[in-house]
Amino acid sequence: MKxxxxxxxxxxxxxxxxxxxxxxLKSILTLGFAKPKKMSEAAxxxxxxxxxxxxxxxxxxxxxxxxxxxxxxxxxPTMFYQKVTxxxxxxxxxxxYHFDLETIKYES
Numbered sequence: 001m002k003x004x005x006x007x008x009x010x011x012x013x014x015x016x017x018x019x020x021x022x023x024x025l026k027s028i029l030t031l032g033f034a035k036p037k038k039m040s041e042a043a044x045x046x047x048x049x050x051x052x053x054x055x056x057x058x059x060x061x062x063x064x065x066x067x068x069x070x071x072x073x074x075x076x077p078t079m080f081y082q083k084v085t086x087x088x089x090x091x092x093x094x095x096x097y098h099f100d101l102e103t104i105k106y107e108s
Contacts, residue, residue, distance in 0.1 A: 007077050010049040011084050012103040015095040046070065046097060048090075050107075056080055058092070 026034050044060045047067070051057045054077070058070040071093055075083070083090045084104065090097045 006081075006106040008050060008081055008084055009105045009107045010047055010103075011099050011101075011105070013046045013048060013090075013097040013099045014043070015046055015097045018091060018094050018096055048097070048099075050077060050080065053077070058097075 044062065047059045047061055049057050049059065051072075054074045055072060056075050057072045059067045060070050061067050073092060084099050085101070088099050088101065090099070
């Protein structure tokens with residue numbers, strides 16, 4: 001549920017590799033033996049947290065609850081809010097993060 005004029009504290013997401021024609025063609029020509037590395041990695045849950053005013057940090061979380069920092073990027077809180085609630089996805093470092101809108105936590 002959207003809450004207007006609130007700053008997002010964290011949101012959970014999953015990620016998929018960005019579509020790449022070159023990698024797809026190579027995989028087809030080699031009958032699937034040359035799979036892109038990103039295609040064979042384990043599925044993880046990702047949590048994006050607004051760590052300070054313009055910094056968003058991405059953490060991966062295993063089934064055991066262990067967290068590891070994956071990336072950090074600068075984005076204004078209003079732009080982050082728009083990416084999460086309106087576009088529901090974000091492209092970063094060759095991946096597309098798809099947000100789970102039910103897991104949004106707002107700052108109080």
